Amino acid sequence: MSVHSTTKRLLAPDIAAMKRRGDPIVALTAYHAHTAAIADKHCDFLLVGDSLGMVMHGFETTVPVSLELMIMHGRAVVRGARHALVVIDMPFGSYEESPAVAFRNSARVMKETDCGAVKIEGGKSMAPTIRYLVERGIPVMAHIGLTPQSVNVIGGFKAQGRTKEEWVSIEEDARQVAEAGAFAIVLEAITEPLAERITASVPVPTIGIGASPACDGQILVMEDMLGLSPRVPRFVKKFGKVAEVIEDAIRDYAHDVRTRAFPTPEHTYSMIDGTPSKTRRATTKDSGATADTGTRTAGEVTGADSGGGLKRMEGGRRTTSKRIKTP
Ligand SMILES: Nc1nc(=O)c2c([nH]1)NC[C@@H]1CN(c3ccc(C(=O)N[C@@H](CCC(=O)O)C(=O)O)cc3)CN21
Numbered sequence: 001m002s003v004h005s006t007t008k009r010l011l012a013p014d015i016a017a018m019k020r021r022g023d024p025i026v027a028l029t030a031y032h033a034h035t036a037a038i039a040d041k042h043c044d045f046l047l048v049g050d051s052l053g054m055v056m057h058g059f060e061t062t063v064p065v066s067l068e069l070m071i072m073h074g075r076a077v078v079r080g081a082r083h084a085l086v087v088i089d090m091p092f093g094s095y096e097e098s099p100a101v102a103f104r105n106s107a108r109v110m111k112e113t114d115c116g117a118v119k120i121e122g123g124k125s126m127a128p129t130i131r132y133l134v135e136r137g138i139p140v141m142a143h144i145g146l147t148p149q150s151v152n153v154i155g156g157f158k159a160q161g162r163t164k165e166e167w168v169s170i171e172e173d174a175r176q177v178a179e180a181g182a183f184a185i186v187l188e189a190i191t192e193p194l195a196e197r198i199t200a201s202v203p204v205p206t207i208g209i210g211a212s213p214a215c216d217g218q219i220l221v222m223e224d225m226l227g228l229s230p231r232v233p234r235f236v237k238k239f240g241k242v243a244e245v246i247e248d249a250i251r252d253y254a255h256d257v258r259t260r261a262f263p264t265p266e267h268t269y270s271m272i273d274g275t276p277s278k279t280r281r282a283t284t285k286d287s288g289a290t291a292d293t294g295t296r297t298a299g300e301v302t303g304a305d306s307g308g309g310l311k312r313m314e315g316g317r318r319t320t321s322k323r324i325k326t327p
């Protein structure tokens with residue numbers, strides 16, 4: 001973060017402290033800058049999940065995701081967010097081999113993205129690695145229950161802890177990752193009584209995804225809760241209908257291009273010397289206004305214009321462009 005930054009970004013200990021205060025922790029995944037900027041206003045942390053391999057890149061599982069891909073999306077999310085802690089998933093194969101390999105790759109993620117923490121999947125087997133990273137300055141979020149990177153061992157994305165016999169092992173995972181220094185623990189696809197027992201027994205927050213309201217916080221994949229993902233796990237509540245909104249807009253665009261209703265003069269550059277455009281409709285008065293000047297008259301704003309048409313992107317802010325002046 002820049003020394004000139006005025007807003008304080010949340011750090012891993014701030015998330016951990018929320019459990020002590022009894023504040024519910026709100027989290028979403030984010031994979032790119034603009035959606036990160038929106039979610040940042042309402043979330044305590046944003047996770048650059050390796051689910052991006054499935055959601056953004058069409059892989060069947062998270063197994064093929066590379067460190068480079070996580071860094072690429074991680075940099076975009078850090079640029080978009082200013083308040084929320086940004087946590088980045090370490091992808092399959094980047095941390096399991098040894099604590100030293102995990103440190104080298106996690107340090108690279110921290111240095112190249114400026115994120116605030118990493119997340120690794122695994123319980124007991126990863127506890128020594130979590131301790132090694134935390135002792136060397138890398139905040140670690142743990143992830144137990146259903147660990148999707150092990151899908152080929154588990155035999156599918158299956159809920160865990162559905163029989164009491166499975167509880168002992170998962171509770172021991174939670175105990176050991178907390179003891180190793182994880183600042184929070186993601187509980188994925190486990191039953192409520194198990195999530196309740198774990199949440200009561202560890203000092204750090206539990207973040208549930210398909211793990212009941214008994215957790216200290218919740219996370220969902222943003223595209224799933226927006227109603228953009230074509231298929232979602234049963235634990236997802238759709239808070240939006242974004243796929244419909246996108247399709248409606250694209251259908252309208254295709255219609256307007258095919259009927260030549262788009263583009264109109266306000267989406268077209270005019271000659272600086274005032275030479276009239278041949279394609280300009282006879283009904284439209286030529287005021288010399290262009291897409292760049294932001295000086296269009298109300299009469300030129302068509303029904304197709306949403307009203308935000310005067311706003312142009314400039315230097316990362318939405319402003320009325322003054323770059324090109326009409327004579
Ligand atoms: N878009 C998306 N959302 C996720 O929540 C998510 C990902 N991708 N990718 C990584 C993991 C994989 N996750 C998943 C994926 C599928 C199910 C699922 O469909 N489960 C079935 C039961 C399957 C079974 O028991 O065999 C379900 O009914 O929920 C659960 C978690 C959660 N994560």
Ligand SMILES: CC(C)C(=O)C(=O)O
Binds near residue numbers: 049143209220
């Ligand atoms: C589902 C969350 C916890 C995750 O690990 C991911 O999005 O990759």
Ligand SMILES: [Mg+2]
Binds near residue numbers: 049050051062089
């Ligand atoms: Mg993940």
